[in-house]
Amino acid sequence: MSSLKEKMYRFMQGRYGMDDLGRFSMIVILVLMVLSMIFQSGLMNLMVCAGLIYVYYRAFSRNISKRYGENQKFLAFRDNLRSRKTSTVRVFKCPTCGQKVRVPKGKGKISIHCPKCNTDFIKRT
Template identity: 45%
Template sequence: MNQMREQFIRFMTGRYGADKLGKFLTATAFILFVAGLFIKSPWVDLIAVAVLLVSYYRMFSRNIRRRFDENQKFERFCFAIAETFRKWRFRLQQSMKFHIYKCPGCGQKIRVPRGKGKIKIHCPKCNTDFIKKS
């Protein structure tokens, strides 16, 4: 058993290995295989096999620079999506606690707490005062 492990380690030397994109592709292939059990379409299984082959090709590739660049693009894409949801969640949380009004003078957004009745709002940018209901 130990000899097989050493042979595998020698085989993987100089190869790219698993990364976040590879794990995502493997998980996608697994999900497609499971979906293929219910959908009963050969195309789903064919796509799952293709995705799995791409994942293994990336793992065993010796072109480390190119695989690294692919993974970096995937990481940036994932970050952009996560950041969009994070901003949406933050705005939702803020809208439950605060009203956001625009200053009629300069258009600056001003955040005021909800439930305070009619209040006089002072714009810190242009020093305009206006009254709104919070």
């Protein structure tokens, strides 16, 4: 092992390191970095800096149980979003009045009845 690697290893011992939340934050930061270069935005630059500080603060933190808890919250939030995407319900807007109507997914072409204005419209679910 090279001495630099050894030093790094010793430094990271007892510290939290990277997790899903950290990796996700890094992706967001990279996207912000590119956007801030395109738009020459000082505010985005600041957000990139703050984001990097946040990610490194978490990775080098010794409060592992607290960081672990944050990651669990993030995972629960992510799973919640995912299950919403794969939900069995589709929402259509009534073409007449704009009322949102929830119908079951995967039923093929069905006639949807708007409860607000009583219009029937056909949609593929």
